[in-house]
Amino acid sequence: MAKVDTSLVAHLPLFAGVTPEALDEILREARSARYPKNSAIFEQGADAQSFFLLLHGHVRAAKTTPTGEQIVVRYVAPGETFGLAMAIGATRYPATAMAVDDSVVLIWPTSAWPRLIDRFPALAANTLQTVGTRLQESHTRILEMSTQQVEQRVAHALLRLAKQSGKKLDHGIEIDFPISRQDIAQMTGTTLHTVSRILSGWESQGLVESGRQRIILREPHKIVVLAERSADGGAT
Amino acid sequence: MAKVDTSLVAHLPLFAGVTPEALDEILREARSARYPKNSAIFEQGADAQSFFLLLHGHVRAAKTTPTGEQIVVRYVAPGETFGLAMAIGATRYPATAMAVDDSVVLIWPTSAWPRLIDRFPALAANTLQTVGTRLQESHTRILEMSTQQVEQRVAHALLRLAKQSGKKLDHGIEIDFPISRQDIAQMTGTTLHTVSRILSGWESQGLVESGRQRIILREPHKIVVLAERSADGGAT
DNA sequence: CAGGTAGTTTGCGATAGCGCAAAACGGGCC
């Protein structure tokens, strides 16, 4: 089994408070794998045999309804865990994970989890922290969907993506993985048509520069204003 | 400090895998308190000095926007924990908790949490489990808000409430705490007007019986059908 | 038992955003 360099992951929140020796032991149970762009890592409903830590690339977690509609649960950035079905006591994955870019992950067998948290309680505490944070973010998303209109939600979503995975350019911030109008629609609870109209509007105002699966925020500051303005839109 | 009877709480998921002696020690750190109907337990943004376990009654957790709109995050049923701000590393409560019925809670100082999970790692694991489940439910809620129309969302919400806190009557299932149209609107991302119209409709079809802050599902089965039908409404 | 208050119902526009359809576009592949 290929050995993973501890120094690459030691600083991650997941391993906070874990001694180097312990980390070494933890990593010994993992293997690494590479997933090419657009390949599925696991499918919703499949048996949750593994959990993952993303090292490089970007992964989209999406949930599908019985009727086929999808929502994007989140985009996973390097350093984050995903596929933690066991954390909720589930035996099947509640969502589908797909690499949106060539990605490298660490993989542990789900069966190792009980033993790991037993030996290294900090793991459970750290995971609780991150899951708690995600719960918080979920609530924020629900709040937005309940109280804001589509344009504001799209603004918020893009700003979040920029913060999480933005590459700074001199003429703005680029979201550094491929993302379509459809994806944004599925993050904000709208349709790709509406997203397209909104982005077209922004583009003609010089707020963004966007193309095929590519978005650059040219005026993040002005987009923040859009995101925060209250429902009346300040149209006066 | 009033001693809490361990037998009342020993069976809760939170304390799974905790020995009676340990439970005893854990409970020694808690005090209990009673909150009368409609009293606030903590306010969003306040310093998170305590976390809670609900023993009797019902508690509504709600999040408020800067502009004053609210959403109901969840209704807490007896046996559930709430106010776990420390679980996400927050020092302030992210929501407001209010007793919707006369309620009794156990209260631990937030400061005790690190020590508790250190001494009893099962607590962290159990909490991770419940937080994970809530995250899952949140995602389901987002999925519903994204893909379903209001009537279906209301149907789902009521069915969930009935499952969680339904009192079985011979002529249906009553949600056994006071809940207003406004509350339901805040759970489903709509307005109290729309909820009122929907419930009026259902009432005239004999699906529910409802009054001031009171709802009885007379035909849960038919409401399930409403909740599950796809968007075209089967109007053929 | 009258009065007041909070919750509920209902009517009537107004509209944000959807859904469908079709055209335009862009990029990679052969």
Added chain:
DNA sequence: GGCCCGTTTTGCGCTATCGCAAACTACCTG
């Protein structure tokens, strides 16, 4: 260099749902 396919744009009508306003009702209080 031309072709093909997935993505994006855009037009247009439609409607679910909102927002406001007003009437109504049940319960609690004094």
